Amino acid sequence: MDRDDTDAGEVLVVVHASAPRRWMGIVALAGLGTLLAALAIGTPMAFLWRLVFLAGAAGAIAGAAAMHRATQAVLELTREELRERGGLVLARIEEVERVDRSMFAMKPSNGFLLKLSRPQTRVWRPGLWWRLGRRVAVGGVTAGAQTRPMADIIAALKSGQI
Template identity: 50%
Template sequence: MQGEQGRELARVEASGGRRVFGIGVLIGLGFILIWLGLFQDGGSVLLRVLILVAGAAVIWAARAMQRATALAVILTEEGLCDSAGEVIAPIGQIASVDRGAFAFKPSNGFLLRLTVPGARRWRPGLYWRIGRRVGVGGVAHAAQAKAMADAIAIMLVERKVAEAADADS
């Protein structure tokens, strides 16, 4: 599926306002930590260095979120991929989709459970993949994520119906 995405069924993109707010909060936190590490009186040198490193790490995370949220998550007949062409989850490996209020999922998003564990991947604010779970959402448009989750659920039901029909014949 790398490079060849097929017909697009649904797309989830970052919401402009949430993207700016999320990146801005991370940049602000990073600069506050760096300022504290440089100009705050008291504390050991080791603590100040640790605060400076934490500030730099948060600034790095803001840059990673900026790059990641420029992409989109795309659902095709073959599965889920990002707009850079990286496969997130082939449709044949998706076991279930969960949008419940108590699911361990990103904000404004959904959780996929896969049948086969995949390589770890993290696109801050857009999606993550750890083992057999994929979380899509974060700073995404809630309506787009809901529509994509519903489309995946329909595809899973259609697959079960087709498997049941094949088993009967």
Template identity: 45%
Template sequence: MQDEIVAQAGASAGRRIIGVGIVAALGLLLLYVAVTAAMGAVWQVLLVAVGALSLWAAQVMWQATALTLHLTRDELRDSAGTLLARTEDIVTVDRGAFAFKPSNGFMLKTVDKQPRGWKPGIWWRVGRRVAIGGVIPSAEAKFMADMITAMKAGQI
């Protein structure tokens, strides 16, 4: 039963709405300030660009937070089928208070470099590091990190 899901993590509806709402509110606020405040044209263009980028990021985050993460004995992947890391390639799991990781999440270090990827609010991957977290509840992320640690120790 290698395809059996050992742990699963995903964003709840409330976390999705709050996370995306904050990013969208930032974009709308920047656009409002660009339109209503008296400032130079360079600043207005900059505010409009950053506001539009924030609204785009909110839309991408809304789509990404619909995904869930699935941990099996062989791999960690999202519900869209994107492979994040194979369990045999994971070297360390870091979820300490001072670790460079997303909010409520953890960081994986792999043996080999992975292709870059990013699903805002769920995961990102650069080089040998895979970060899980953001809008994922801390209890689900902690359980997943503990399961990966136990699998690496041969306890599961």
């Protein structure tokens, strides 16, 4: 297949968080944090349990804040890489060994899993994507109508159909 080098940076498909799912996830985590804090403060319990509930509340609220920041990102697929708009590379296409969208794959909702040829650094963007070792998972609060074509295009790029 003959292609011009200017096509290498062309964005083939874009994935972003679905607004209703994004806010549902953020509100659910913040609500859990609020509920745990209310239980810790308003219910008589041992001091140690009170600390456990307050730690859980802080973790849930921190998770909601992290999801709020992470789901503002936009993922872009080019012929060379899957990246966040802004430059952070999730995976290079040449390193992708397999694309898995099966029901039993350890993947986020409405998403897909990439198995890479070599391990990468750990990164977690709650609700959008994560990378652990040789696996990259995309999905969560994204729309399946965006992630399915992205997974199909990555598979087609790997097989040389595109």
